[in-house]
Amino acid sequence: MDDQPDRTLLSDRIRNALTDEIASGQLAAGTSLDEQQVADRFGASRTPVREALRQLSVSGLVELRPRRGGVVTRLTPDRIMDMFETTAEVEAMCVRLATYRMTPLERSRLNDLHAASARLVEARDFDGYDAFNRMFHELLYRATHNGFMAEQALAIRSRLDVYRRTQLRHGGRIAASRDEHGLVLAAVAEGDGDLAGRRMRAHMFNAAGALGRYIADAALG
Amino acid sequence: MDDQPDRTLLSDRIRNALTDEIASGQLAAGTSLDEQQVADRFGASRTPVREALRQLSVSGLVELRPRRGGVVTRLTPDRIMDMFETTAEVEAMCVRLATYRMTPLERSRLNDLHAASARLVEARDFDGYDAFNRMFHELLYRATHNGFMAEQALAIRSRLDVYRRTQLRHGGRIAASRDEHGLVLAAVAEGDGDLAGRRMRAHMFNAAGALGRYIADAALG
């Protein structure tokens, strides 16, 4: 039972699916998105596809040139670095505010999460750590107690997922990443938001460094 | 002559028009947007209107509930304060980076602009000062030399235009605003990005304070 025909809008389903495929890299940058092809793939008409593409163009995942169709946005290395820097600064901003505003419960939840992540590092569980990492940062966004800021931070961060994905697998980043989280939390514990912010920024730039050539390669590919 | 039929997309024209009307307050928060009505108003069919509305919903200006049409987003006072705080923090972040990165030319352009604004304050030219103010802040965004960050900052700031519009007209804000700009620029001149950032944040919060009850009233109305 419970076989009710999907209640959500077709255009929304298509948009979500495309978002995932772009963020995960299944749909590579530069791929052209023919409306009819996409429509066929989802068993829909072109109308909801067009609406989905229009929305994706606003979030910047798709580039739409009038009368010439859309392509998955191809980012230049410069642009990626700009986005990465913005993410780093925004994260720093969030953690600084979060330091002053998080509840004891939120603080303890963060510490618990961090403690639990040790096991993932030992086990070299990359996917597990990736999931933890996402939770860690999203918890910090929410701890700002500023819903709008949290949304913005998350939206910006999501757009870099495709580049962040493989990052932790390289070098000893996973262990270093966890250590840096620890430093951030220590500053948070001391109530020093500025320090927490600086450490978060450093953490983000370390991650960017680890990406290194990968970013340039992916962008040019 | 020059009667060539508009080259731009109808959906884009509609979107831009609606954006302006929402940002300027002509279309008040809570106004419901009937697709057919909007289409009639622009002499178009529902198709481009729908595409425009979908895009506006992504930028957050319109709330679209499946099968129930769209309304101009009605912001709660809390949400407006969140947005305002985010803007303030983002501006602080931008000016800090800009301090370290702006070229001598950009610095001189900013100082010139600031100097010229004195006349506007004396003349109590509110509209003129409003335009100057916009330029001043946008110049700072660009001086970060981070295109992505500048875009984000501008997008967030624009969404508050409708609330900022009347703000400068009240109290002695226009003179105070210019003085605060001066303090920011002084810190920039000294190359102290952190100080410039703190002063910018203070500047933004002073503006928010001036908004005061107005925000709550506008949001509730």
Place this chain on the structure above:
DNA sequence: GATGATTTGTACGTATGTATA
């Protein structure tokens, strides 16, 4: 709570603009 009116969601047709041989 049921029924009719209204409005949205999706499909489809056609004209126009863009790419290509």
Place this chain on the structure above:
DNA sequence: ATATACATACGTACAAATCAT
């Protein structure tokens, strides 16, 4: 360079859901 093929932009039609009574 011109013509042909093709994809997009917009309008229209109809089904389905929401709402008003």
